[in-house]
Structures are given as C-alpha cells and as structure tokens.
Amino acid sequence: MGSVTFDLEQTPVREINHFIHKDADIGDKIAITNAGGAHSIACGCDKELEIIIDGHAGYYAGGMNKDAEITISGSAGTGVGENMMSGKIHVKGFASNGAGASAHGGLLVINGDAGLRCGISLKGGDIVVGGSVGSFSGFMAQAGRMVICGNAADALGDSLYEAIIYLRGEVKSLGADAQFEPMTDDDYAVVAELLSQAGEDFKKFDPKEFKRIASSKSLYHWNSDANQEY
C-alpha cells in the first residue's frame, strides 16, 4: 500500500486514470488536487483504492466504479457514479444531473442537493442525498434504495420497478406508477443503516421521519384500457 498525489493542473486525466487502472495496487491512497471540473476523473476503477478528489469534478466522476472508495470534496457534474458496480462515492458538495444513473451496486452519498434524474435507471445501488433531488429522480429505477433527506421535485419515481425510495421532505408530484406505502420495521432499519453508512453528516436525520415510495406495479403489464393515463 502506498500514497500518491496527482495535481490535475500538471497531470492530465488520462495519465491519472492510466495509473489507477494499470499501476495502482490494492489499498493505495491516491489524492487528486486541483480537480478544476475535469471530466471522467477516476472512472473505471476496478480495485479497492482510496481516492480523494480535491475540488469540483466534472462529468462522470467515478463512472463504472468497482470497489474503490472515492471522496469528492467539492461538487460533481453530470453522471457522478454512473453505472457504479460496488464501492463508495461521497460527494461533499452538490451533484448535477443523473447522479448514480444505472448504478448496479455500491453506495453514492451526496451531502448537498442532486439535480434532475438522480438515481435514474438504478439497478441495485444505494443513494443517500442530504439535500433535495430534481425532477424525474428514480425514473425507471429497477432495484436498490434511495434515501432523500430533503424534498423531491416533479415525477419522483416515475415508472419505478423494484427500487424503493425513502423521502423525508415533501414531493412536488409522484411519477407514473409510483405510490406512497406504509413504512415497516424493515424499512426503518434500512434507512437507519444507509444513513449510518453515509457518515457523520447524516446522523442528525431520524429514520422515523421518512416515507416509503414504491411501484404500484400497474405498468408491469400492458393494459389497453388505461388510455395511456397512468
């Protein structure tokens, strides 16, 4: 195990990602300074690494992550943690659109707000958002859990499959086929566990304040009598 620091003002993203993919050893700690909104930082990680990105990241930070634990001290652009398979990504600031899109596994934590379509097409990953989420979050989410500590904009959970959304604040509107359901003891335990995994900043939230949103499953099969009014 070793430590290495890259300065993005001196070293291009390509060189850093090459190091992460080819040269880094399991357990290495990698610091990336002066991120400056660069795209594709630390995407395609496929081993247990600890990566700290100092500053704001552009699009697709930590994209398709496997096993690595990535911390972004600032905010993240579109598609942070997209298609993540495992590991953890923690955004200390805000996240733009499509955060955690299609994530199959792992945990994405966002301290601030997340933009449009957070958790879209989610396939088994977990997402915890400290702030609010934009419209169409959880769209067609298939599996996994989303914990939203703030509010949600329009069409939350539109066309949900089996993913479950836990919302603490208010929702402007639910999407097609999404519905509120009673919280069970298992749900409270899930929320408590995910808040705990999200870290110190999330201990202030009480699982009892969250509501459960899941699919009513009315779109699972075609229904010609629905008149396309879901």
Place this chain on the structure above:
Amino acid sequence: MAEHKSISKEESYSFDRSAIDYIRNAAAHGLYEIRGMGAKRKLPSFDDLVFLGASNSRYPLEGYREKCSTKTILGTRFAKKPIELEIPITIAGMSFGSLSANVKEALGRAATEVGTSTTTGDGGMTQEERQSSKTLVYQCLPSRYGFNPDDLRKADAIEVVIGQGAKPGGGGMLLGQKVSPRVAGMRTLPEGIDQRSACRHPDWTGPDDLAIKITELREITDWEKPIYVKVGATRTFNDVKLAVHSGADVVVVDGMQGGTAATQTCFIEHIGIPTLAAVKQAVAALEDLDMKGKVQLIVSGGIRTGADVAKALAMGADAVSIGQGVLIALGCNGETYYQNGEHHDASADYAALGTCAGFCHHCHTGKCPVGITTQDEILEQRLTPEVGAKHLKNYLKTLNMELTTIARACGKQNVHHLEREDLVALTIEAAAMAGLPLAGTNWIPGM
C-alpha cells in the same frame, strides 16, 4: 386491355382489405399492433440501382481468378486497436432475450469463421456470444440493462446506440413471455413482466454531452477500443455530423427497413427514412466534414444480397450490418426446422400464431416456430448453434462472393474501390434519393 373490374366488387384504394383489417382489429382490441421485423411497405431501395459494368471505357478483372480484397478496417480515428475484418459484412446488434442463447452462439461461430464481427444487444453480453465471437461489439444502450465494466473491457468495440431504423425515437419492448429467469436476471427485472427499454440515455442528453460520454468510455477502456455511434435514419445528414463531432470512430446508420423484435407497426412503417436515402445523406455529411475515410460508415436496414452490399459500398459505406437477413439464413420463416437429424414441419406452429411461413413477424410472442426468437426451453432446441452457424456461414460467404463478382466486373481489385460513378438508378425516386443519374441519362433529380 385493362383487366375488367365489376363495379360491385371494386376495391377502394383508401379502404382496401388491409385498411379494413386494421380498423377491425383496432375496434376489437383497442390496442395497436406490436410486431417484429422491419418495414414491409414497398420502398425505394438498392434494387432500384444497377451497376455500370466494365466495357470499352473500363477494364474488368477476371471474375474467377484475379484477387479482389474484402479486408475492412473500422475505428481508425482514435482507437489504439481498430477492428480488422475479412469481409465488410457485419452482424447487427440483436439482444439475448429477443434471440435465444443458441442463436447468439450461432452468430458468433459463423462470424468468427468468416472473419467478421457480431454485436450484443439490449440486456448485455452472454458468455456464449463472447466465447464464440472472435470480434464482438458491445452495445451501450439507453436502458443499460446488463451493462457493466467487466464486459466493456472484454469487448472489441463499443457501440453507443442512439436509435435504430425500425424505431428511431423509441425505446425497446420485450413482452413478458420472453422475460425468462435468465433474461430477467441479466436485466435486473422481475421475471415475466412486459419489459420496457428507455428511449433516452440516462446520463447524457445531447451531442455535447455525448462527446463527454464517449471520452468517459474511452478513459474506462484506456482508449483501446473503437467507439461506434448508431443512429436510426431520420435527419441523417445532421445526425451523422453530430456523431462525428461527438468523437465517434464509426457511425452506423440504420434505415427504416431495419428489423426489430417488437415495436408498434405504426412506428415501423411511418417513422424514419429508407436506407437508400440515408446512405446518401450520411456520406454527404462525412464529406462535408472532410471525414470520409477517417470516420468509417456502416450501413444497415434491409441488406439482403451481395448486390445490396456492393451498392452500399459504392455509395460510400465502409461496411454493412445485417440482422433480419441473418435470421432468415438461420431459418426464420422457414417451413421446417431441423432437429435430431431430420426436418420437421413447422406449419402447425405458424398456424397457431395466425400466420404461415414466409409471412411471420411474431418475434414478439416468443413462440418462434423455428426456435430463433424465443426463450422457450422446448422451442429454442429447434435451432442448434452448429446447424445455425453452418447456414449463416454459407450465407455470408455467398454475399461476399457476389460482392467480389460485382467489384471485379466494375474493374476493382478491392471492394472498397467501388464508387458512385459505378451506379445508376432505374427510377426517378431512387435517382433523387441516392443522388445518382437516372439510367441512360445524366439527370440527377434535384441537382
């Protein structure tokens, strides 16, 4: 003398038997028709073009003796490892789910034997197709079903699918009877549901974003693999230019004759433009950007014969891609299927679907009488990988022989030397769409 028609039995052009049948079905079921395959309507096509073979003004090559190269290289723009193929005829993306695992394996075996590539589809990569395919293109689709970094790295090229010719602007559909336990598992979905695929990608929304997305895919794969961008043919001139601006190594343009496993008929027949028109626009876009030869063009949608391949190449394509023709080579719409060493009559199974061999488009039902577009454990045994691969290999070889026959007749030692000047059109419509002179004239409508 015109055929006599009794006024009492005169058929309406507006409300002919097909229109009446459509209205009655709509009235009975309250639901549009969903079906497989591509546009069935008559369209201007490569059949409306002919080659000007060599004569006094051109020098032909000996058809059976002189060599004619078919080597094809795709993805030379940015990728460290471009795709090298023996023939310019590739196999289009078709999903495991719409097709059985046996079929996917058969495609891989045949492609490997003739030296070309196969392509995954919605739902991800199966072990069978990776093992059987020497060169495998991995699709990145809006649904991202089964999409993962391990398979991305195993692939030889990546194809970002924006749309397909049968349904540009639409997402996919896999009806519940085909969502078997294995298909459901690969797609992280409940077994047996009517599965919808998104029509838009989840993490980018326009060509500027696409450029960043493509860079991310290159970063993840260390800039080794060619990246294709596939579009359904609509505003092809602009779409191809935007794909090039986004950083594509290869652009795939799929015309409206391109097939599907399940889409609304109104979509298949009424959205998109014919392949013939799309090729011209795609080539014009590459030429406009001075990227012809730098970004390769693959054309698909209704390619059936070696003559079709030759015409696509002459118009400016670098390769073609075939889906529906490939399935027909495997036995799609055949009267019999071959199992346990003998042929079996499939007519009763076609009849149960309300159709017969030669007309079937019931891929969406999962009850394919010849075991191709199915996940049914009994039906899928009707097509074994060995038998399917043998027939497909024969088909691909035939196409390639026809292609080189035409190229030699036009005096070309390399099929990629075929050119627009070798072609003329037989109809005004085809001449206008393809931008080629009407045969026997110098007239190109609209020029």
